[in-house]
Amino acid sequence: xxxMSALTVIAAALLIHPGTAAAASKExxxxxxxxxxxxxxxxxxxxSLVSLADTLKLVxxxxxxxxxxxxxxxxxxxxxxxxMTDTVRTLREKSDDxxxxxxxxxxxxxxxxxxxxxxxxPVAASAPSTDPAADPSAAAAPTTAAPASPVPPPxxxxxRTYDSAYSDYxxxxxxxxxxxxxxxxxFFPRHSNAxxxxxxxxxxxxNAGKFREAAIEYQRVLSDxxxxxxxxxxxxxxxxxxxxxxxPDLARxxxxxxxxxxxxxxxxxxxxxxxxxxx
Numbered sequence: 496x497x498x499m500s501a502l503t504v505i506a507a508a509l510l511i512h513p514g515t516a517a518a519a520s521k522e523x524x525x526x527x528x529x530x531x532x533x534x535x536x537x538x539x540x541x542x543s544l545v546s547l548a549d550t551l552k553l554v555x556x557x558x559x560x561x562x563x564x565x566x567x568x569x570x571x572x573x574x575x576x577x578x579m580t581d582t583v584r585t586l587r588e589k590s591d592d593x594x595x596x597x598x599x600x601x602x603x604x605x606x607x608x609x610x611x612x613x614x615x616x617p618v619a620a621s622a623p624s625t626d627p628a629a630d631p632s633a634a635a636a637p638t639t640a641a642p643a644s645p646v647p648p649p650x651x652x653x654x655r656t657y658d659s660a661y662s663d664y665x666x667x668x669x670x671x672x673x674x675x676x677x678x679x680x681x682f683f684p685r686h687s688n689a690x691x692x693x694x695x696x697x698x699x700x701x702n703a704g705k706f707r708e709a710a711i712e713y714q715r716v717l718s719d720x721x722x723x724x725x726x727x728x729x730x731x732x733x734x735x736x737x738x739x740x741x742x743p744d745l746a747r748x749x750x751x752x753x754x755x756x757x758x759x760x761x762x763x764x765x766x767x768x769x770x771x772x773x774x
Contacts, residue, residue: 651682653679653682653686653688656675656678656682657675657679657686657688660675660676660678660679660692660695661695663675664695664698664699667702669699669700669702669703670699670703673696673700676693676695676696676699677696679692680692680693690719690720691725693715693720693725694716694725694728694729694732696712697709697710697712697713697716697736700712701732701735701739706736706739707740709732709736710733710737710740713729713732713733713736714733716729717730717733726757727753727762728762730753730757730766731749731750731769733749734747734750734766734769735769737749738769747773750766750767751766753766754766754767754770
């Protein structure tokens with residue numbers, strides 16, 4: 496641009512001094528030709544800038560379009576992953592529910608097997624081998640049968656019996672709950688919930704304020720089900736029962752036995768706190 500201005504000034508000077516124009520006509524023609532060339536170059540540069548601007552706009556549009564496509568693809572993948580996660584969670588929940596049902600059915604079948612095994616087999620009557628006239632004592636001897644184990648009615652289910660008793664227990668109907676748990680233990684003494692039923696009998700008596708009876712039932716948990724997971728709870732509740740009966744020595748012994756034999760049980764932590772209070 497500065498060069499164009501200089502050429503313009505020179506051209507004006509030549510017009511002002513016509514005498515020098517003739518001498519410099521050749522140089523003037525060259526300058527004018529260079530000026531036209533520069534003007535053409537300027538126009539070409541402007542066209543190039545316009546073309547570059549259009550290209551940049553096109554490239555920017557394509558980049559925006561690709562970015563939108565990528566964002567959409569990522570969003571679709573995230574939705575797909577979330578859907579798969581929900582599906583896996585649902586399948587896991589259904590699997591857990593199926594396992595629980597299978598466990599319940601297994602317990603039902605085991606209880607039915609034990610019930611069938613406990614049914615006394617009929618004994619065929621046989622003719623006496625001795626003559627009643629020759630041996631009066633043989634004719635007069637009564638026939639006695641071994642006492643049979645209690646057999647539940649066909650409609651009695653161990654799961655329904657236990658659940659019914661436990662519902663009464665949680666509702667505070669302790670007398671009805673005790674009767675239900677006792678019925679459960681009568682018919683299904685080897686069921687996996689038998690220790691829980693015995694423990695809940697003690698809990699029902701404890702909640703009803705019958706502490707002496709509760710202590711007896713907790714002792715039965717320890718004697719009848721010594722290898723079950725109800726033992727720590729039975730020791731702790733037994734210690735609490737002795738506290739209610741104003742027998743701190745027996746309570747301390749129950750708590751100490753719990754902390755020594757079952758140190759990792761949740762009740763052991765509570766027993767340690769109870770021992771601190773006894774000190």
